[in-house]
Amino acid sequence: MTKASLISIGAYAPKDILTNYDLEKIVDTSDEWITKRTGIKERRIAKDEFTSDLGYRAALQALERSGLDKSDIDAVICATITPDYFCMPSTACVIANKLGLKDVTAFDISAACTGFIYLLELAKSMIESGAKRNILIIGAEKTSAIMDWSDRSICVLFGDGAGAAVVSARDNNPILDVHTSSDGSKGELLITPGCAIVNPANKDTIENRLNFMKMSGNDVFKIAVNTLTKDVVNILEKNQIPSDNIDLFIPHQANLRIIEAVKQRLNFSDSQCVVTVQKYGNTSSASIPMAMNDAYESSRLKNGSLVLLDAFGGGFTWGSALLYFGGK
Ligand code: ACO
Secondary structure, three states: OOEEEEEEEEEEOOOEEEEHHHHHOOOOOOHHHHHHHHOOOEEEEOOOOOHHHHHHHHHHHHHHHHOOOHHHOOEEEEEOOOOOOOOOOOHHHHHHHHHOOOOOEEEEEOOHHHHHHHHHHHHHHHHHOOOOOEEEEEEEEEHHHHOOOOOHHHHOOEOEEEEEEEEEEEOOOOEEEEEEEEOHHHHHHEEOOOOOOOOOOOHHHHHOOOOOOEEOHHHHHHHHHHHHHHHHHHHHHHOOOOHHHOOEEEEOOOOHHHHHHHHHHHOOOHHHEOOOHHHHOEOHHHHHHHHHHHHHHOOOOOOOOEEEEEEEEOOOEEEEEEEEEOOO
């Protein structure tokens, strides 16, 4: 059977930095509170750029590093909860056009912070079935556009950015396994209630700030820790891989305490674990590929590295993946 391999990684972080000290001037918070509860010190804000601009830059870098020609790409899939447009055109179509790609399959998926894991499962399946050979997958978010900058319980947590990867048909360094799941009964704990079909955009929804993300942080925290711990244990056991065989554990970067809890349960060392939440905050679907790119650029992620990914997000959605890095 044809195997799928992640053959390159790229990322883009907007240049403007918003520190915890900057946030102290916007809401009633402190660097001490944010650092202690989340590990976040700063995040990036896209001022004059849209989600597709961030995704385009990350995708271009991943494409260049893949060694492939633009004409080799036969699909572009973008995971985002902050698309450029409501309904259409998809952000993937906008990015494909910016890249100058012609005649490609292009569509968005919405799986919140688990977006990149869902993308991996899709790309793996499409390649293994023979439907596609080279797929550009992108996690891109302008979360600052759906933040309530008067709500301290949420605006300190998120940031903007994008990450991208090329997944191709290859004989070596395969994506070994991907597991994704969801529980729609908990959707209201992490929700952007307004400005779609249920609560259409009007004076009331805007006045009631329903166009912004709302989160029951404490409930989400507890469920995230328990679910992620079970999920990574399951995927390692299923594939009979002991945790000390993992070269890099690259978790979704939402909160340092969630990462630490899973890390301790699996007995991962600091050198196995990639943490970037301190400098980017939670960039939702972009957080795993951005962290992977950091590991690549600091030479921690190398050709053949065995990598474990995990994520949890709105929906609820969650998932994990095991892969050998196929990039050079
Ligand atoms: N600064 C200062 N105080 C604050 C702030 C702030 N920014 N935010 C909340 N507080 C206060 C609260 O008002 C509360 O005060 P009180 O005790 O007087 O009522 C106190 O701090 C504690 O609030 P909690 O919400 O209980 O704090 P908690 O320890 O749970 O930390 C946090 C909050 C960081 C949000 C945590 O719950 C968390 O990380 N949750 C999970 C986030 C996550 O993983 N989301 C999933 C992915 S996101 C996605 O899919 C899009």
